[in-house]
Amino acid sequence: MIGHQEAEKAIIDAWSAGCLHHAWLLAGPQGIGKAAFASRVARFLATHDSGGQGGTGEQGGAIALDDPGDGAAGRLVEAGNHPEIVRLERQPKEKGKELARNITIDQVRTMIRRLYLSLSLGHWRVVIIDAVDDLETDGANALLKTLEEPPARTVFLLVSHSPGRLLPTIRSRCRTLRFQPLDPDVMTAWLHELRPMLDRAEARAIVAASGGLPGKALALIDSDVAAMEKKLLAIVAGGDPDNRLREALAREVGGASNRARLELVIDIVPGLLARLARERPVSEIAPVLAGWDRVQRTVRDAVRGSYDGAMVGFEIGNCLAELAPREG
Template identity: 80%
Template sequence: MTATMIGHDDAEKAFLEAWQGGRLHHAWLMAGPQGMGKSIFAERVARFLVTHGRGGDGQALSLDDPGDAAAGRLVDAGNHPEIINLTRQVKDKGKDLARNITIDQVRGVIRRLHLSLSFGDWRVIIVDAVDDLETDGANALLKTLEEPPAQTLFLLVSHSPGRLLPTIRSRCRTLRFQPVDRDVMAPWLHEQRPMLDLSDIRAISAASGGVPGKALALIDSDVSAMEKKLLAITSTGDPGNRLREALAREVGGTSNRARLELVIDIVPGLISQLARERPTAELAPVFAQWDRIQRTVRDAVRGSYDGAMVGFEIGNCLAELAPRPGQASR
């Protein structure tokens, strides 16, 4: 089941007010952290436009109003001729995506803009993400934004709007997607995954930083199980490295980035717990390992971010905090 994302209310209201008032800007920049559901919002806007008229009649609708049934069926089938997606392509004979959206892709879209509309009142171009454009591609898109075709709307998804060409930003109306408050996130998570324990919901809400997409990824990582693995390293010292090697495998690689972030989010609470349980005279090693963990994460972010290495090193730090002979176990 695809989750219905939250945090779109202000953006939806701003867009619909412009459409209802006949003041629809030709380019909209959806800016905010990755995982906020900006792509889902862009898809909803595109569907709304191709299933409705030009606007300006003051109708009070929501983006999920079904509109024209025939156009809606084309959208559902992924075949609507007036919705154009510009995104990174899969590399030849592989599964990985190309590093950028190329200039040739942009030129191909621009050529299509010279054709007459074949269905409905709008043509919609979704660029997801505009951050991925090659420099030449960004410049080509800019020229089109400066002289946009009639009845054409651009929806630009951006996770890092500050890195875009200022001239692109200036041609767009910006919709900002802000992190969701915990008191909103928690009931939404319960609705999405009703079998979750309340303690897990609280941990995920805190670790997600208010980003719904990240929260859903963290659910799949199983917070309680990860906490138990980290505590096992801390309590036993993992003398044969078995637990640390397993942790490194579990958080290594691009596909496991959310799990690594979960580990990074869990560790401060675990260290804090150890500090509360230990006598004052035994706190120095705890603080030393916390400093080491912080340096590891900071250096990884600045460098090549090898998830397996970061996970193993965090495990090393926790293993150093295992009870020594004669020290009370926890």
């Protein structure tokens, strides 16, 4: 877990003061670490007292979410067996590993029944909903009623990738913690700590493609981002007058079996265009920005339609080819 010190301080300060809000909305882009943060908060509350006494860590310094607290409770958390940590998330369908589209009303009802049982261990019960965006409409309404009249000693941690789409009444009953993309320097240092042998060019390409999202960086780390970026830059450098590079790109990302490569290209291009905009004279920035907008429209249209990977790849290649330096 990297970054998000302000969110950690908000939780610790509220707990130390004895005024821990009953519902927290963890809002930010997917892959930024909201679910990991929720797990850290749940572990802290499961292994510490009710708060309100201030507090210092074991070494005498300010207490932090990662302070170990009660060892026995901590071991239950690590094993996934702590009775007072409740998680709601989409479940696998009956056949295969594909997840259900929503968190169902039945899951919410089961959770609500559990909330009114007496605490069997510790001072807090913690409910993590990951993501609250996935609730069925009936489930969202049932959750709202519980947030309006919350059980004692219960803290809700609602992970949301799109908080604007939630019921305003749910948002109004939560204290919101906003998670912002991390600084490129922070991401680069973290990547080098995680993978000391990672090539510098590869690290730079991963950081640019991740957009400051650690989860996306982890997904990209074994995807040979630098090699794909090199192919895209080759189109920019020469303009690909015979379409050879664009056709090769279309083949590489076309078809269902190559969806991961297509998503990799979609992740890489915004960062690549941003770098081109920084490197080029002011008079040449407008075409780069127009190319960025065109790529975004292409991706949106593809998602709404049949998502023809080869077409998307070739059109992205067209956008890059138009940015080739002009002679004279």
